[in-house]
Amino acid sequence: MHTALAATASLPIQGPALLTGVPSFRPEREAVIVGAIRAFTKDEEIFAEGDRTVFVYKVVSGAVRTCKLLNDGRRQIASFHLPGDFFGIETGEEHRFTAEALGNTTVIKYRRGSLDTLPTGGEALSRQIIAAMMRALERAQAHMLLLGRKSAVEKIAAFLLDLAERETDHGHIDLPMSRTDIADYLGLTIETVSRTLTQLERQGIIAMPAQRRSIVLRNTAALQHLDS
Amino acid sequence: MHTALAATASLPIQGPALLTGVPSFRPEREAVIVGAIRAFTKDEEIFAEGDRTVFVYKVVSGAVRTCKLLNDGRRQIASFHLPGDFFGIETGEEHRFTAEALGNTTVIKYRRGSLDTLPTGGEALSRQIIAAMMRALERAQAHMLLLGRKSAVEKIAAFLLDLAERETDHGHIDLPMSRTDIADYLGLTIETVSRTLTQLERQGIIAMPAQRRSIVLRNTAALQHLDS
DNA sequence: CGCAAGATTGAGGTCGTTCAAATAAAGTGG
């Protein structure tokens, strides 16, 4: 499913958006206020920390990471955004973090009102943005608990369960991100991520067929138990 | 005590909202749209994870912590709220975290609209809430970087600088919270917090007069450098 | 004063990191 999305996504997309599969997406209303669609390739920057906040974005296909950097290069990924997710919502004049495509990715851009934080385009979209912002806040709070208080296994277990729930096929995950991305998301090193995954594989809780870019949850209950 | 809350808060809120500058607190203007004021004592619960989201709160005096718990008791404090800060903003029907008073604390409660997340009381208050939510999100993102990627010294340095900036006297901090709270906020143990503080004291970067409940920043530049 | 709770300090252990090497996957150009 992700591979299929990615493949079509590299094609030039034009004309009005005709998307459907997105949760609570209503074409007849969106059509009026739809922004530009743009495609990005792997690791391409969508916006950087410090850029003017001109747009609000929504993932159409592919996936996006938003992250912050320390001056010595240490990185923390705040969140991964899958199709249907908004990102780039900011109150200030400048973006507080960087957004990059994980692979071939297409996004819709909505132009922000100049003095307002919410995009031009009507009440319904504003409401969607506010809801997205709240969801982001909730996720951030849950993620703080993970970063501050969970062990490596617990982090990985939580991560897999979360991804499984967000992707279409709940028992099978297509990882759109590298081990480095996972590590920078969970506050670990790539080595620990790798070791923990193989440990879970040896315990029969997960399976990693095909280039270890996809993961099958063989024992969700065990994972939930590990998540503490 | 929750019944008491509900009773006092059902006072009608009226009058047009006139607030503009969000960060500054202006009592004479607040008075128009004020909700119920309530006082809490040390460690008293303002609301708990799972409670119905009936109100949005603002700190008047004292300080509040919002936190999440793991089933085995591990705790992560998401944020400390000082006078003027909003908290308890949620999208769902239930609070996703617990809020408790750090010491003697008074808060204003604004009643939430029933179907809407935003409080009744006018456009301007809604706008304030949205702004507060965005600030919370920004802080959360910065805090994720701290929790996931910073060392103990860096965490403490960042914490002290942040508090100093938020409190009135920027060179002198009155800690409203215990070492345990600090530890649970920074993802450390109390022992590490204590050790790191004495280490900074020995280096002459900070001073801790009077029962170690107040901290003087003697070398802000050094602290900023440590924050990385 | 005497007790309870909070904070500091010390000693030792552990989980995750760091450094290093091997293996696997993905490009690249012929």
Add this chain to the structure above:
DNA sequence: CCACTTTATTTGAACGACCTCAATCTTGCG
């Protein structure tokens, strides 16, 4: 399509930052 390079991932061994456990000291309070 195949050697060759480059990049990502896995695995191993040793180290270290922070934690755990435990004792001491301090502070607040009946």
